[in-house]
Amino acid sequence: MRSKIVRQLQEVNKELWLLLMMFAILAGVNYLISSERMLLGFYVLPSVYAAYFRGRRHATLTALLSLLLVVLIVYTNPRLFTIEGRVRIVAEKWWDIAVWGGTLLVIAYAMGTLYEKKQAQILELREAYKGIVVILYSMTAHDKYTHDHSFRVAAYATTIAKCLGFDSDRVGDVWDASLLHDLGKLDTSRELLYKAERFTASEYEEMKKHVEKGAMQIPSVKGRLNRIIPIILAHHDRFDGSGYHPTKGEEIPLEARVIAVADVYDAMTSDRPYAKAMSPLAAKEAIAKGAGTDFDPSVVKAFVKAFQSGSLEVDFTALDMVRA
The missing domain is CATH 1.10.3210.10 (Hypothetical protein af1432)
Incomplete structure (x- = not known):
């Protein structure tokens, strides 16, 4: 029974496991740098979507835009990052945001790269398939x-x-x-x-x-x-x-x-x-x-x-x- 469950888990789409892993990493980083705020996790979603459906360039730009948006929000409203009613030390707060933003950029770039490699492989297979069809069809030319x-x-x-x-x-x-x-x-x-x-x-x-x-x-x-x-x-x-x-x-x-x-x-x-x-x-x-x-x-x-x-x-x- 146990081996059957393991086989079923292995058959799950690897890309789904990748997405879950990315969310786990970001959630962990988010917890370590700002345990009282999980709001940053929601800014991950656009980058993941862009990486999975649009590729590396769109994913990286989306992650960068998310980072700039968070910086703008925190700059205009410092009270978002408070601990027990006290404003956090400025340097510590911006360090946390920098770590989160850097992680987001790296993950977006990596996922986008995987997407483009996958698309290149699909394109190669499609071209090979078209070649087979053309060869078979050409057999009727006489x-x-x-x-x-x-x-x-x-x-x-x-x-x-x-x-x-x-x-x-x-x-x-x-x-x-x-x-x-x-x-x-x-x-x-x-x-x-x-x-x-x-x-x-x-x-x-x-x-x-x-x-x-x-x-x-x-x-x-x-x-x-x-x-x-x-x-x-x-x-x-x-x-x-x-x-x-x-x-x-x-x-x-x-x-x-x-x-x-x-x-x-x-x-x-x-x-x-x-x-x-x-x-x-x-x-x-x-x-x-x-x-x-x-x-x-x-x-x-x-x-x-x-x-x-x-x-x-x-x-x-x-x-x-x-x-x-």
Whole structure:
């Protein structure tokens, strides 16, 4: 039981422990230099906040401003620091404030430095992740339709996701999953992909395998790449359970439900071997009719809103840059 508690304590966010330690140090210093006044502790909060969210420069400036503010308050109202009704010795009082202020500046600088190092590591990981996505996406370059289709689906899906109020991380997941959602088609025969006639039962089963094949080509690592695998696996699932897998409704990741609408919209508005492109308006009406059966009604509502606002427009200049 004891070892379990220790493990749980070790798993607590290290940054939280850092914050608690900083408060303990400042509280101890504050007690030693002025046991009758704990008010100085409240001036620590802005510096801690600035260090944790804004970095070293903001933290140090905030600490300096807090110190100057305390000096100004004590100078204009010396009675704040009294002991049993007697004004403290001036030199002792200012020494206490100097020690407190110096400690605050050092802690603010140290915490701000840790924050910036953490942000640099996060940025490095994000750049590495983007590189992996670009490499995987570039694997579809020899198949122009799949390559361009994936880009357009990503553009449509992220627009719909924003209409649904997704935060930046979820929008990023939708973008990346959209770019890679047809990666498995690289292992599907060209004849099957471009067949003009309706699939036979065996051909349909073979086509369905591209979802799992695509997910298998993505490195199995923790973090964002691991988050998009379930999205890719579910993007052909239908809201009523009639898709590639028996999952339905809320069981399907919302990101996958978004990509499903974007995927079908682009397929309908693009020329394919087995069908001519529909007009965007006709495709919109067809998707609207599928709300509640093929598609999530809330996603369709966001799609229609984006369509009517003119937001569903692909930047083909950006597409050319990606292809290059």
